[in-house]
Amino acid sequence: MRITAKADYAVRAAVELAAVEKSDKPVKGEYLARLQGIPQNFLENILTELRRSGIIRTRRGADGGYQLARPAAEITVADVLRAVEGPLAAVQGIRPDELSYGGAAERLPEVWVALRASLRDVLEHVTLADIARGRLPAVVKERTRPKDAWRAH
Amino acid sequence: MRITAKADYAVRAAVELAAVEKSDKPVKGEYLARLQGIPQNFLENILTELRRSGIIRTRRGADGGYQLARPAAEITVADVLRAVEGPLAAVQGIRPDELSYGGAAERLPEVWVALRASLRDVLEHVTLADIARGRLPAVVKERTRPKDAWRAH
DNA sequence: TTCTTCTCAACTAAAACAGTCGACAAGATA
DNA sequence: TATCTTGTCGACTGTTTTAGTTGAGAAGAA
Numbered sequence: 001m002r003i004t005a006k007a008d009y010a011v012r013a014a015v016e017l018a019a020v021e022k023s024d025k026p027v028k029g030e031y032l033a034r035l036q037g038i039p040q041n042f043l044e045n046i047l048t049e050l051r052r053s054g055i056i057r058t059r060r061g062a063d064g065g066y067q068l069a070r071p072a073a074e075i076t077v078a079d080v081l082r083a084v085e086g087p088l089a090a091v092q093g094i095r096p097d098e099l100s101y102g103g104a105a106e107r108l109p110e111v112w113v114a115l116r117a118s119l120r121d122v123l124e125h126v127t128l129a130d131i132a133r134g135r136l137p138a139v140v141k142e143r144t145r146p147k148d149a150w151r152a153h
Numbered sequence: 154m155r156i157t158a159k160a161d162y163a164v165r166a167a168v169e170l171a172a173v174e175k176s177d178k179p180v181k182g183e184y185l186a187r188l189q190g191i192p193q194n195f196l197e198n199i200l201t202e203l204r205r206s207g208i209i210r211t212r213r214g215a216d217g218g219y220q221l222a223r224p225a226a227e228i229t230v231a232d233v234l235r236a237v238e239g240p241l242a243a244v245q246g247i248r249p250d251e252l253s254y255g256g257a258a259e260r261l262p263e264v265w266v267a268l269r270a271s272l273r274d275v276l277e278h279v280t281l282a283d284i285a286r287g288r289l290p291a292v293v294k295e296r297t298r299p300k301d302a303w304r305a306h
Numbered sequence: 307t308t309c310t311t312c313t314c315a316a317c318t319a320a321a322a323c324a325g326t327c328g329a330c331a332a333g334a335t336a
Numbered sequence: 337t338a339t340c341t342t343g344t345c346g347a348c349t350g351t352t353t354t355a356g357t358t359g360a361g362a363a364g365a366a
Contacts (some may be wrong), residue, residue, distance in 0.1 A: 001156070001238070001240075001241070001242050001243070001248070002242070002244070002245075002271065003154070003242070003244040003245070003265065005162070005213065005245045007285075008244050008245060010284070011261065012254060012261065015257045015258045015261065016256060016258065018257065019256070020302070032288050035255075035257075036256060036258060037255075037280050038270060043177045047235065050268075058194050062244075081207050083155075085154065085306070087154075087173045089154050089155070089156070090154070090155045090156070091156040092155075092156070092157070092161060093155070094234070095305055096207075098305075100167060101189070102166045102189070103165075103172070103188050103189060104169045104188075104284070104285045105164070105165040105169065105189060105284065107284050107287050108165065108168065108284055109283050110285065110293055111230060111275070111279050112156065112299050113302055114279075114292065114293040114296040114302075115272065117296035117300075118177055118271040118272060118274060118275050118296060119268065119272070119304045120306065121265070121296075122267050122268050122271050126229075131257070131258065131260050131264065135261055136260060136264070139267065140263055140264055140267040141272035142255050143267040143271060144266050144270065146270075149266055149269075150250045150266060151250065152240070152250060153240055153241055153248070153269065153273065
């Protein structure tokens with residue numbers, strides 16, 4: 001259940017792009033990397049994957065750089081994560097909807113499917129614009145309200 | 154966002170133990186491994202970790218084997234996962250409550266905390282007894298009801 | 307043409323994953 | 337006590353994933 005450096009970097013870079021959405025000028029890789037403290041080469045690899053998934057647009061040459069391909073309010077965190085990591089949840093690399101167990105564990109896949117649904121509940125409802133603007137949706141507020149949510153687990 | 158073979162095996166074995174809870178006779182590693190189709194040596198390593206975490210009890214010698222240390226209805230899937238994998242959610246190995254970002258991503262940690270809370274919502278409410286008996290709690294039913302929950306993502 | 311910036315494939319070191327193996331410890335039984 | 341059974345523990349191994357780096361090249365702008 002870990003979020004990799006790559007996934008984390010992808011979201012952070014995308015959020016920075018969301019923050020300058022209106023400016024319409026592409027942002028350079030070097031600047032993005034510096035803003036979030038991410039190794040530049042690694043970040044550019046990641047950004048290329050985001051482009052291939054249609055999340056960002058790029059331009060080369062002087063005045064080149066990266067920008068979002070769609071409005072930041074229409075790109076969710078789930079979109080970004082899927083672009084760089086594939087399916088949100090998998091058991092040994094298999095999607096939870098296509099596995100089956102015998103014996104007493106027969107109903108276990110339902111638990112994994114519920115788990116994935118829980119992830120989607122959050123990740124598909126938070127947009128890049130939400131994070132950049134600092135206005136997080138209700139689904140996040142509700143879940144972070146219990147002070148317990150902030151204690152170690 | 155993947156569930157490893159180890160985590161999956163741990164839960165499946167624990168559920169099998171829950172299924173024979175009343176019999177009070179320890180179950181042999183070899184039998185457990187055969188029931189769920191898990192490599193025996195690997196499984197016994199995992200079961201030893203579960204014992205060290207106080208989730209199961211073991212006995213050696215003829216008539217030895219494994220059994221739950223507490224009632225199955227009091228052991229959640231989260232307990233088992235934490236025993237073999239550590240914290241439920243982490244970003245680059247760091248717990249979401251103790252990370253901080255600069256720039257536009259400043260509010261991102263809240264999203265990760267909400268994500269973890271979502272996982273806990275499911276995993277801390279499903280017990281081994283629930284799965285073994287085939288009576289899953291409301292939190293699972295609600296989330297698996299939308300037919301959409303079962304489609305690939 | 308030259309300067310800038312993204313692109314792409316290849317490469318690498320280290321860690322995590324998914325096991326296997328063998329010697330040993332501890333109970334049960336004869 | 338000897339022996340059989342079964343769990344315990346540490347070390348070992350092969351593969352995949354993670355987290356990058358590097359370098360040659362393509363595409364624009366000036």
